[in-house]
Every structure is written in C-alpha cells, then in structure tokens.
Amino acid sequence: MGGLVVDEHHRGAGIGKQIMSECEKWAWMNGFNKIRVRSSGKREAAHRFYVAIGYEEKKWQKVFDKLL
Known part of the structure; x- marks a missing residue:
C-alpha cells in the first residue's frame, strides 16, 4: 500500500480501520x-x-533538504 488517506469529511466512521484490517x-x-x-x-x-x-511507534525520523 502506498498510502492511506480518508477524506476529512468521512474520518471517524471506521473506514481507515476497515481498510487496515483487510490489509x-x-x-x-x-x-x-x-x-x-x-x-x-x-x-x-x-x-x-x-x-x-x-x-506501535518504532522510530522517529526527520528529513532534511537544502535547495541548491
């Protein structure tokens, strides 16, 4: 899965939980x-x-960019 985003108007309805369960x-x-x-x-x-x-959270990571 490349990403999971539930439309803000439908969050809290169990859609994300259902998708993750199927995955x-x-x-x-x-x-x-x-x-x-x-x-x-x-x-x-x-x-x-x-x-x-x-x-469970396993690690924290930051990303750094520098415009050239």
Whole structure:
C-alpha cells in the first residue's frame, strides 16, 4: 500500500480501520508476519489512529533538504 488517506469529511466512521484490517488479513494470508506503516511526523491524528488500532511507534525520523 502506498498510502492511506480518508477524506476529512468521512474520518471517524471506521473506514481507515476497515481498510487496515483487510490489509492485515491479506498480508497474513500471504505469509507476511508484519506490516510497517510510515506517516509524516506532522500527521499527529494519523499517529493516534495507528496506535488506537494496535500499531506501535518504532522510530522517529526527520528529513532534511537544502535547495541548491
């Protein structure tokens, strides 16, 4: 999965949880034992969502750019 975004007008309706549940089922049935999710450091609501559905934060990372 390249990304998960639920339209702001539909958040809280269980759509994201349903999508993640189906992804987890697919992964398990296809021999995977882990799913890793990456989320921008600024997306605090998304972080709370992932924790609420059982994901655990593993590391914090920053990205640095320099315009040339």
